[in-house]
Amino acid sequence: MSSNNLTSLGRRRKVAARPHLPKRRFGRVAAVASLIFLGALMLVGPTGVRAWSESARMLDQREKELADLQAERDRIANRVELLDPANADPDLVGELLRSNLNVAHQDEVVLSRDD
Incomplete structure (x- = not known):
């Protein structure tokens, strides 16, 4: 393999990884929001x-x-x-x-x- 092929593969990986980034970010935001919610319930819940x-x-x-x-x-x-x-x-x-x-x-x- 030539260095051009590796560079182009590397770019493809980066480009291909970016569409999954919003899903991953949404998962993290949802996890943090659920932890905040559970913490609030721990303090003021029934x-x-x-x-x-x-x-x-x-x-x-x-x-x-x-x-x-x-x-x-x-x-x-x-x-x-x-x-x-x-x-x-x-x-x-x-x-x-x-x-x-x-x-x-x-x-x-x-x-x-x-x-």
């Missing part, structure tokens, strides 16, 4: 960093609410146990009678309290 911090805040709020409800449940369970008909606590029964039925013994004095 499972992104912002949603994660919101979920953590809601979890803390729900745990506090759960602790309050468990304390209320324990208080009510204790009161039910104290009011068991087989073994009722006399102090609690007397307190409930006085507060709900407005009854008192003859020797008791009732003092009204301004709230």
